[in-house]
Amino acid sequence: MTSEAAFPANFLWGAATSAYQIEGQPLADGAGPSIWHRFAHTPGRVANGDTGDLACDHYRRFEEDVALMADLGLGAYRFSVAWGRVLPEGRGSVNAKGLDFYRRLVDALLERGIAPMITLYHWDLPAALHDRGGWLNPDSPAWFADYAQVLFRALDDRVPLWVTINEPWVVTVPGYLDGELAPGHRDPFEAPRVAHHLLLAHAEAVAAYRSLGGRHRIGLAVNLEPQHPASPTPENQAAARRRDAFINRWFLDPLYLGRYPAELATIFGAAWPEFADADLARIRSTSDSVLGGSLGTGCATDFIGVNYYSRGLVRADPNTQPLGAIRISPENAPRTTMGWEVYPPGLTETLLWIKEHYGNPPTYITENGAAFDDPPPADGLVPDPERVDYLRAHLRAAHAALEQGADLRGYFVWSLFDNFEWAQGYSQRFGLIRVDPPNQARILKASARFYQNVIRANGV
Numbered sequence: 426m427t428s429e430a431a432f433p434a435n436f437l438w439g440a441a442t443s444a445y446q447i448e449g450q451p452l453a454d455g456a457g458p459s460i461w462h463r464f465a466h467t468p469g470r471v472a473n474g475d476t477g478d479l480a481c482d483h484y485r486r487f488e489e490d491v492a493l494m495a496d497l498g499l500g501a502y503r504f505s506v507a508w509g510r511v512l513p514e515g516r517g518s519v520n521a522k523g524l525d526f527y528r529r530l531v532d533a534l535l536e537r538g539i540a541p542m543i544t545l546y547h548w549d550l551p552a553a554l555h556d557r558g559g560w561l562n563p564d565s566p567a568w569f570a571d572y573a574q575v576l577f578r579a580l581d582d583r584v585p586l587w588v589t590i591n592e593p594w595v596v597t598v599p600g601y602l603d604g605e606l607a608p609g610h611r612d613p614f615e616a617p618r619v620a621h622h623l624l625l626a627h628a629e630a631v632a633a634y635r636s637l638g639g640r641h642r643i644g645l646a647v648n649l650e651p652q653h654p655a656s657p658t659p660e661n662q663a664a665a666r667r668r669d670a671f672i673n674r675w676f677l678d679p680l681y682l683g684r685y686p687a688e689l690a691t692i693f694g695a696a697w698p699e700f701a702d703a704d705l706a707r708i709r710s711t712s713d714s715v716l717g718g719s720l721g722t723g724c725a726t727d728f729i730g731v732n733y734y735s736r737g738l739v740r741a742d743p744n745t746q747p748l749g750a751i752r753i754s755p756e757n758a759p760r761t762t763m764g765w766e767v768y769p770p771g772l773t774e775t776l777l778w779i780k781e782h783y784g785n786p787p788t789y790i791t792e793n794g795a796a797f798d799d800p801p802p803a804d805g806l807v808p809d810p811e812r813v814d815y816l817r818a819h820l821r822a823a824h825a826a827l828e829q830g831a832d833l834r835g836y837f838v839w840s841l842f843d844n845f846e847w848a849q850g851y852s853q854r855f856g857l858i859r860v861d862p863p864n865q866a867r868i869l870k871a872s873a874r875f876y877q878n879v880i881r882a883n884g885v
């Protein structure tokens with residue numbers, strides 16, 4: 426099959442998930458509860474009272490699921506480790522059974538020729554650490570680095586790609602500012618400090634990886650969305666710039682430029698603390714060599730993981746604090762069931778923005794996908810034409826960035842399975858493969874077959 430957009434020969438094709446969203450049995454074999462176990466079991470926090478107690482039952486079914494990944498022809502699989510399975514108290518003694526699950530999962534992937542990409546933290550902080558202040562505690566970077574070292578020592582001989590933290594912005598803003606996600610705090614004085622500790626945690630984990638002689642690649646996954654003024658008024662343009670600093674630059678500027686965006690001090694006002702220069706230097710060191718030296722030296726962050734779903738269309742709104750900006754939904758634009766506009770050009774724009782602003786670091790699209798109201802299966806396959814169209818358009822957008830020089834190394838669909846969509850529970854379906862928790866059947870969607878063909882053709 427000739428493809429309109431042919432990708433580089435060694436381009437990595439994957440799919441992504443996370444532990445709490447698919448594994449189920451969060452307390453099995455000595456695992457300690459996470460803040461998401463607590464949050465989901467708190468009445469009113471998750472739609473329909475859904476929890477991750479069963480999810481996709483992947484903790485039990487992982488061998489069957491790896492076989493499905495191999496059928497699709499995945500070159501890589503991105504998943505996260507539940508910190509509390511490995512360290513039930515978040516620190517201290519290792520739970521051998523918990524670590525062994527991930528060792529068996531990695532070995533099953535390698536046996537099928539699928540490269541593991543492990544995310545060390547995808548939002549499920551051990552509750553025991555939250556009880557010690559969690560990401561607000563200045564010791565949290567050290568807790569995270571100690572946990573990371575347990576995984577590096579156990580698995581780095583077999584894991585070529587590591588992501589330290591998934592979306593520190595989402596950990597910070599829905600977690601500590603607007604309270605939508607665990608731990609559900611709403612405090613502008615907490616959020617900047619949490620963000621800072623997450624960046625330090627990333628830096629300490631990268632430094633630990635280097636000091637252990639880590640032989641592979643380690644990066645950070647960030648959610649990015651271009652911010653466009655709803656109309657070209659000065660107020661809307663200023664509001665888009667504020668939202669761009671708040672969402673897109675909050676974490677990447679410190680990592681690659683060694684400073685926070687100046688807008689954040691204005692946005693947070695008195696709630697924005699003075700951060701030590703030594704901290705910013707430590708954080709930046711995790712990216713120095715990408716800009717200047719050879720990859721993998723010093724504490725360098727080797728790659729950026731981009732989680733792209735949509736853009737933000739922004740209007741100034743003094744009633745929406747602290748930003749004074751509100752994201753609006755464009756009239757008549759195609760949208761997913763999450764309410765997010767389908768906007769493929771934003772992916773090209775995002776990848777070229779990274780190239781231009783941060784020195785064209787190696788980049789993986791670590792998440793891209795869409796939720797739609799999929800119809801029921803017909804003849805053993807779920808027809809999901811909207812998702813096929815979404816993926817095709819975004820793959821072409823990614824290819825356009827490649828053609829303009831972006832150092833894009835791979836693409837991971839979010840998600841392999843319909844799964845637990847955080848505060849929206851199981852009401853949102855992102856999967857290439859349909860899963861209904863009550864019966865746990867895995868039913869391929871047309872988008873799975875589409876993606877299988879993309880992988881075979883190495884193009885779209």
Ligand SMILES: OC[C@@H]1[C@@H](O)[C@H](O)[C@@H](O)c2nc(CNc3ccccc3)cn21
Nearest residue numbers: 443591592595599648732734792839846
């Ligand atoms: O919502 C879909 C996925 C989610 O299931 C993943 O666990 C997470 O990594 C993820 N991040 C985004 C993008 N950003 C976002 C913004 C605000 C709240 C939640 C996610 C989407 N998704």
